[in-house]
Amino acid sequence: GAGVSQSPRYKVAKRGQDVALRCDPISGHVSLFWYQQALGQGPEFLTYFQNEAQLDKSGLPSDRFFAERPEGSVSTLKIQRTQQEDSAVYLCASSFRRGAPYNEQFFGPGTRLTVL
Amino acid sequence: QKEVEQDPGPLSVPEGAxxxxxxxxxxxxxxxxxxxRQYSRKGPELLMYTYSSGNxxxxxxxxxxxxxxxxxSxxxxxxxPSDSATYLCATGSNAGNNRKLIWGLGTSLAVNP
Structure with missing residues (x-):
């Protein structure tokens, strides 16, 4: 069955370059999350959408990071003027249970970003 | 101090342990x-969730x-051997619009045949 897909799977950028990472959630899933996972670390929350509304962006590390989900399905995470510390795996997850007492999130394989 | 603490291991055990x-x-x-559970170069997959104290x-x-x-725990x-992976604990609350998960570092487990 179709799960969460992310593209590209790998991205190499030169420092200062802009990048755009795409997430296709499971069809019909209301909620979409972006996480950043550095090597040997657990995921760190970046931002959360419910449909097209960005309800929480408290985890975005700087104003160079921007996320959008204009039609409530596909989402794009954009990083402007990339820095070496942005090198990480960017994980996207989706969830369908708005208001559920728990939050079962289904994850994509991630995009591994390397900034040289 | 991190909100969730988890020993990263690695942990190595014999099959059947x-x-x-x-x-x-x-x-x-x-x-x-x-x-x-997270296998190498894959996204995490949910194993278990609990909403209260107990087993x-x-x-x-x-x-x-x-x-x-x-x-x-x-x-x-x-x-x-197929259990060899990184195991991540995660937790959260539903206060307001808070839906984010807070994660541990993950424990790397190797099960040796």
Whole structure:
């Protein structure tokens, strides 16, 4: 069955370059999350959408990071003027249970970003 | 101090062993607790979730939560080489629009045949 897909799977950028990472959630899933996972670390929350509304962006590390989900399905995470510390795996997850007492999130394989 | 603490290991056990994985957390507002498994170069996949103190069993896996001591555990019985992965605990609350998960570092587990 179709799960969460992310593209590209790998991205190499030169420092200062802009990048755009795409997430296709499971069809019909209301909620979409972006996480950043550095090597040997657990995921760190970046931002959360419910449909097209960005309800929480408290985890975005700087104003160079921007996320959008204009039609409530596909989402794009954009990083402007990339820095070496942005090198990480960017994980996207989706969830369908708005208001559920728990939050079962289904994850994509991630995009591994390397900034040289 | 991180909100969720987890020993990164690595942990190496022989096939058939019982594995115990643990996390502690600091925020009493956390209401639900999850264990995810992550294979190399893959996204995390949900193994177990609990919403209260006590035990929850699913096949070879048992999740345990003790809210009084802010301690969560995952037990794996009859461990198999296919269980070799990183195990991540995660927790969160539903206050307001808060849907984010707070994660431990992950414990790397190797089950040797």
């Amino acid at each position: 019982i594995v115990s994985l643990n996390c502690t957390y600091s925020n009493s507002a956390f209401q639900y607790f999850m264990w995810y 929850k069993e699913d096949g070879r896996f048992t999740a345990q939560v003790d809210k009084s001591s802010k301690y969560i 995952l037990f794996i019985r009859d461990s198999q």
